[in-house]
Amino acid sequence: MGGIDLQRSLVEVLTGAGLSSGAAKAIWMPLPMILIVLVVTVGALVCTWLERKISAAAQQRIGPEYAGPFGILIPVADVAKLVIKQGTPPAKSDPLLYTLGPAIVFISVFLCFLVVPFGQNLLISNIGTGIFFVIAISSIAPIGLLMAGYASNNKYSLLGGLRAAAQSISYEIPLALAALAIAMMSNSLSTIDIVSQQADYGLLSWNILRQPIGFVIFVIAALAECERLPFDLPEAEEELVAGYQTEYTGMRFALFYGGSYANLVLAGMLVSILYLGGWELPFPIDQVGDMLGIAPSTAWWQIITAMLGITAILLKTYFFVFTAILLRWSVPRVRIDQLLDLGWKFLLPIGLFNLLLTAALKLALPSWFGG
Amino acid sequence: MLKFLSKVGAYAKDAVQAAKYIGQGMGVTFDHMRRRPITVQYPYEKLIPSERFRGRIHFEFDKCISCEVCVRVCPINLPVVDYKFNSEYKKKELKSYSIDFGVCIFCGNCVEYCPTNALSMTEEYDLSTYDRHELNFDSVALGRLPTKVTEDPLVTPIRELAYLPKGAMEGHQVDHRQRRAGQRPEELMAESKEGTEA
Numbered sequence: 421m422g423g424i425d426l427q428r429s430l431v432e433v434l435t436g437a438g439l440s441s442g443a444a445k446a447i448w449m450p451l452p453m454i455l456i457v458l459v460v461t462v463g464a465l466v467c468t469w470l471e472r473k474i475s476a477a478a479q480q481r482i483g484p485e486y487a488g489p490f491g492i493l494i495p496v497a498d499v500a501k502l503v504i505k506q507g508t509p510p511a512k513s514d515p516l517l518y519t520l521g522p523a524i525v526f527i528s529v530f531l532c533f534l535v536v537p538f539g540q541n542l543l544i545s546n547i548g549t550g551i552f553f554v555i556a557i558s559s560i561a562p563i564g565l566l567m568a569g570y571a572s573n574n575k576y577s578l579l580g581g582l583r584a585a586a587q588s589i590s591y592e593i594p595l596a597l598a599a600l601a602i603a604m605m606s607n608s609l610s611t612i613d614i615v616s617q618q619a620d621y622g623l624l625s626w627n628i629l630r631q632p633i634g635f636v637i638f639v640i641a642a643l644a645e646c647e648r649l650p651f652d653l654p655e656a657e658e659e660l661v662a663g664y665q666t667e668y669t670g671m672r673f674a675l676f677y678g679g680s681y682a683n684l685v686l687a688g689m690l691v692s693i694l695y696l697g698g699w700e701l702p703f704p705i706d707q708v709g710d711m712l713g714i715a716p717s718t719a720w721w722q723i724i725t726a727m728l729g730i731t732a733i734l735l736k737t738y739f740f741v742f743t744a745i746l747l748r749w750s751v752p753r754v755r756i757d758q759l760l761d762l763g764w765k766f767l768l769p770i771g772l773f774n775l776l777l778t779a780a781l782k783l784a785l786p787s788w789f790g791g
Numbered sequence: 792m793l794k795f796l797s798k799v800g801a802y803a804k805d806a807v808q809a810a811k812y813i814g815q816g817m818g819v820t821f822d823h824m825r826r827r828p829i830t831v832q833y834p835y836e837k838l839i840p841s842e843r844f845r846g847r848i849h850f851e852f853d854k855c856i857s858c859e860v861c862v863r864v865c866p867i868n869l870p871v872v873d874y875k876f877n878s879e880y881k882k883k884e885l886k887s888y889s890i891d892f893g894v895c896i897f898c899g900n901c902v903e904y905c906p907t908n909a910l911s912m913t914e915e916y917d918l919s920t921y922d923r924h925e926l927n928f929d930s931v932a933l934g935r936l937p938t939k940v941t942e943d944p945l946v947t948p949i950r951e952l953a954y955l956p957k958g959a960m961e962g963h964q965v966d967h968r969q970r971r972a973g974q975r976p977e978e979l980m981a982e983s984k985e986g987t988e989a
Contacts, residue, residue, distance in 0.1 A: 477824040482832070750816035766806070 521568030580663025597771030615698030692736035699729030
């Protein structure tokens with residue numbers, strides 16, 4: 421418990437320098453926001469690089485190589501290209517919705533990171549509704565997709581947008597049910613509480629062991645929410661050109677592209693927070709500190725644990741991203757009817773069953789299932 | 792009730808099997824990641840074309856007797872042979888010869904039928920230009936020999952599968968000068984000669 425608290429430290433320093441506490445807090449406020457936006461952007465860019473490199477490796481190719489060491493600068497080249505590219509709205513498109521669509525998708529994804537913690541106090545805002553907030557905000561994205569599809573004045577875009585809406589609605593329910601089972605076990609919706617409840621015995625207390633069914637449901641639904649293969653129907657190249665993105669170029673396309681990878685990072689973060697113990701290491705770090713005789717409030721120890729925590733959550737997140745990319749090259753795409761079947765006839769009943777099971781286990785074994 | 796339970800059981804079995812198959816598929820993709828990329832990084836690396844490679848046609852001006860056989864055997868009568876009949880020597884004098892490689896299909900008929908072996912095929916295949924008219928090679932351009940892949944200091948030559956030493960599967964891993972599997976043509980020739988002599 422405890423851990424590093426940057427806000428308090430900074431506010432103390434600033435009030436010590438003679439500022440009022442309100443002004444000190446106002447100076448603090450934009451810092452974590454900017455930091456998180458930067459981290460998420462870099463995370464999404466790394467995702468695009470990983471996508472290229474891992475896809476290449478899975479097909480015995482090399483992938484990007486000459487743009488920086490191991491082609492690491494290829495996302496920079498991508499962004500630079502998209503930024504300077506001219507945007508060409510199609511004839512008779514709805515100019516307002518055409519621009520608003522990608523913006524809504526992008527903003528809704530980035531807003532979700534408001535409650536995603538990198539450590540005990542390393543998040544923008546620890547609001548009580550935590551995981552519910554993420555689910556609520558992320559369901560705004562399909563409205564943006566629908567807007568983009570409708571405004572493009574293109575039949576493929578419209579079909580893609582409609583499919584995106586249908587898919588998101590179908591898969592949000594199992595996603596919410598899986599998260600609900602976790603919330604029931606943790607007695608809280610707050611992301612911080614959910615992680616703290618997994619902290620006691622390291623690897624053994626992670627929710628994946630207590631919620632294996634929920635984990636599977638959540639991963640499948642999260643992949644579908646990200647519109648990644650095998651659930652990439654809204655942008656199915658083979659049938660719909662590029663779905664709702666068909667008529668997009670330049671910066672507006674970059675918003676979709678960045679948004680989809682940020683969404684993948686978000687899904688990975690959520691999986692690691694809900695099921696893989698968030699920033700907790702596979703062994704309880706606090707007890708290691710006790711054994712070494714270090715007080716939990718020692719500054720350098722706090723910095724080390726915070727660093728290890730950030731590394732842990734990033735590793736878990738990118739493990740999910742890696743699996744998603746590998747899955748992309750292993751699994752054939754589902755048809756739209758199979759997709760809806762999987763959502764409504766498989767994940768939904770299993771999700772309900774999992775919820776009931778969790779409730780029953782919580783009553784029967786309150787010590788293990790958070791009574 | 793029992794019927795329902797058996798249905799649920801079958802459904803669960805199906806799901807488990809599907810998960811198993813997905814796992815197997817992931818195993819295959821994962822295994823591919825540790826294999827060496829088969830990419831040949833043209834133009835820094837190039838495959839060595841086989842000795843029968845049908846590349847850009849080479850033409851020797853002095854050997855040509857302007858018989859126009861190449862034009863007749865060409866599917867589209869492509870070679871342009873410009874000559875003048877010299878009545879003094881009663882012989883055709885070649886003035887110019889050209890082949891447009893933008894149109895040529897590299898079938899090799901002209902090479903096959905040329906009575907004086909003035910035509911031959913090289914290993915050159917990268918004929919890209921900024922203007923398609925540059926692909927119309929005149930007799931001077933046709934007379935040039937391409938740089939061999941094995942002799943170009945800027946290029947790492949890589950051998951194709953059939954030309955690798957015994958047991959080797961990857962051109963990247965062997966030196967291109969290493970002896971290939973099986974007997975070489977000259978050895979086969981020597982062997983067959985011994986056979987006829989005996």
